[in-house]
């Protein structure tokens with residue numbers, strides 16, 4: 077098929093306003109690194125409305141200081157989308173999204189070491205008839221691998237500017253900026269013949285798209301080509317649907333081809349790869365035969381049947397060790413900081429004694445502080461996840477774990493998010509974005525909070541202390557019970573994943589088509605930036621909710637006022653929270669919990685570990701630092717009105733089981749709301765988890781009683 | 786023979802591919818088309834998935850997909 081005349085002749089008009097570039101490329105080609113290098117810290121991160129795909133827009137400045145807008149589109153292998161991320165990339169490029177203007181120009185970044193596969197996307201993009209600049213990234217790696225990639229040849233073959241570059245160390249950036257600020261960017265002169273069996277269909281679809289969907293001719297041609305490969309295209313919210321007439325034509329052709337046995341999608345892909353193969357052969361020469369690369373050598377060990385497991389185990393151990401040891405110091409600082417802030421407000425701020433001051437100290441500061449202490453852990457986790465991603469080890473972990481994860485119907489990519497959830501479910505849930513399949517991703521999000529996070533530790537520790545007679549808990553008992561709780565949560569998570577994949581979120585059997593990128597030294601700056609970005613999202617999303625909840629919880633505990641001279645214990649007992657505890661008692665009495673434990677359960681909504689401090693108030697036992705002995709003694713002394721002890725070993729055990737399963741963390745709810753873009757899933761999660769917690773606690777308690785515990 | 790039956794380290798040329806199915810379309814778009822040379826690099830420690838080398842990069846796929854990709858041993 078001949079190209080329309082204006083494509084081959086012309087130059088695009090100089091944009092009069094700030095030019096808008098879209099940055100596209102395959103995953104792992106260095107796109108984020110280039111985006112950071114181009115825009116520095118001038119970035120805005122948001123979400124595309126209706127989908128949970130990150131929208132990143134930044135401003136770069138040309139050599140003359142002119143601003144250039146750059147939209148960083150999600151990494152994609154093809155415009156025939158397989159995931160919401162790819163769907164957004166496709167829709168923005170095709171001008172299908174009302175919320176994002178169609179970019180004027182396209183910056184296509186490719187990995188020079190892997191030119192053929194990277195050129196597939198470029199080839200599709202050239203069909204769009206927009207000015208394209210090709211960035212040939214990773215030139216250093218290509219040279220080291222003995223590849224001679226000639227930008228000039230590519231430029232001649234494709235007819236667009238080709239800029240060799242090394243995004244990590246900023247090489248080629250000046251040339252790139254010069255090209256980006258050119259007023260006249262040539263349109264690609266590259267022409268390729270649409271294979272004969274499908275050419276009539278493309279022509280007919282193109283005509284219909286122009287007439288019925290009001291697409292400009294070139295976009296219509298690109299859309300027509302895409303419709304043929306986009307078999308069960310991922311439709312995402314915010315993208316405009318096709319007209320009925322075009323759909324009819326498309327289905328007509330598909331039916332006809334199916335009858336004839338024509339492999340239309342295959343024909344199209346093959347013909348693109350034919351062209352690409354020729355171009356790559358022109359542009360790339362291999363300087364002699366090189367042996368196995370460093371990456372190959374590392375992989376021979378890292379994915380070895382024995383060493384592979386050991387390395388995976390070591391990496392994970394290191395991760396958890398650093399979370400728990402490194403985080404300790406900043407957590408101490410934060411705790412001290414919060415305490416002194418609270419003290420200052422109490423003593424020196426000049427605020428009068430009274431409710432307002434208490435609201436600030438006991439409500440806002442204590443509540444938000446209780447969550448902020450986890451920030452160091454969360455930051456370290458984000459940092460590690462970023463590091464695993466950018467070095468390439470993440471893909472290896474998924475490769476090793478895939479078989480095990482497939483037992484419950486997930487694939488290896490769910491492994492790291494689930495594992496991270498042992499520290500905190502929030503980074504885990506935010507890391508599920510790398511899972512392309514929407515159903516797999518949802519299942520992973522739904523079960524992640526079942527992994528026992530570090531906020532549950534204080535609760536477990538207190539309960540274990542109360543469970544075992546004597547002031548010192550034997551280490552073996554402590555460890556044994558702890559392992560049991562972690563195992564319960566883990567089995568629960570896998571069990572529910574299995575169940576959900578078979579019922580609620582039944583889908584096609586998951587596939588594991590994944591690139592194993594070469595190992596790379598990470599750009600620490602980019603990893604740090606990524607970490608801060610995530611942390612900021614967490615603070616913004618969870619922070620506001622936590623502030624609200626803390627104030628509500630404070631209010632519930634502070635009102636109505638007890639008569640003058642009442643102890644904090646008496647105040648809490650007759651407050652709304654105390655009454656809510658009483659109201660809750662019939663529901664939790666079958667689990668062996670009374671209204672006082674009920675207050676603890678309610679207060680856990682701010683963060684699970686708040687249970688411990690609430691119990692301190694309820695039972696009037698001030699526990700200093702980490703020493704829970706007074707609290708433990710107070711718990712053991714507590715009795716039901718009829719004189720039976722409240723915290724029997726069975727009740728302590730049941731309470732731990734409840735904490736393993738129940739969804740009590742508002743921060744997680746807020747993040748799940750953000751990541752799934754609806755209230756439906758977080759509400760479902762609260763219901764199923766808390767329901768399971770109740771049922772299992774009921775069974776354990778009643779069975780325990782029947783057995784005479 | 787099937788791609789899944791290839792010996793570790795052996796190279797073959799893709800002969801035939803199932804037409805339908807999103808997974809196979811994706812494999813094609815990742816550069817695995819009729820006539821492409823593939824090398825089986827290794828299997829994961831538990832035997833599945835497979836790691837192959839195609840067009841100079843490494844790709845994983847499960848045996849359940851590899852079983853449907855027919856290849857001819859390369860000379």
Ligand SMILES: Nc1nc2c(ncn2[C@@H]2O[C@H](COP(=O)(O)OP(=O)(O)OP(=O)(O)O)[C@@H](O)[C@H]2O)c(=O)[nH]1
Nearest residue numbers: 103104105106107108109151214242243466598599
């Ligand atoms: N040696 C070298 N490494 C690079 C170059 N560009 C990027 N990298 C590294 O390649 C890795 C991947 O880069 P990213 O920018 O995260 O790649 P991406 O395309 O955004 O990948 P996704 O985030 O997975 O979509 C990082 O470790 C970078 O430091 C380069 O020109 N040379």
